[in-house]
Amino acid sequence: MEPRAREPVSRRGQPPRPALSRAAIIGAGLQIADGEGLHAVTMRRVAAELDTSASALYVYISGRDDLLDAMFDHVMTEVAEAAIPKGSWRVRLGSLLIKSVKAAGGHGGLAQVALSRVPSGPNAQKITGRVKALLAEGQIAEAAVPAALDLLALFVTAAALDRVPTASFTSKQHQARLRWEIDVILNGLTATPPEATERSTP
16 A cells, blocks of 8 residues: 655645844844854754745845844944933943943843954944044044054953843942943043053064
């Protein structure tokens, strides 16, 4: 007796697949990172989450690095679009940096993306432009600005990845600590001429 041919399974009655787009792929990646960690975000895993094939994602995303960069830039949207409070350049810059720490924190360690490469998405560029303008307002020497940007970016990344404050401090205490650390950095930038850095470079 010959085996019966397998009957096709109808998708009628099943929930429709979500429309595939770059935004949907980024959203799926963030959902996976939140639930399973950044290491779990792969093209295959995201494709499975969206009920499609990995090859279909490449129409919108060039690869995993592109996806991680896009995820990072997406979470920085709220920082790029946030209103900066009134006050001195230090107060406004501190507020921007603290917002960046909060946005980049979590998501399975998404801030790690900024350790291996400089974020270059539209939101990252807008935030960098704001930081540059505030440094200029604070009369930080133009020659020191590139190093200042690197230093502040490293601060944001390290603070976003630091899990100790979450367990040890209240939200208010954590914010006070961040503001103190920012003040230490800004005090150093305003007190140290860029020539000193240039002379110490081998």
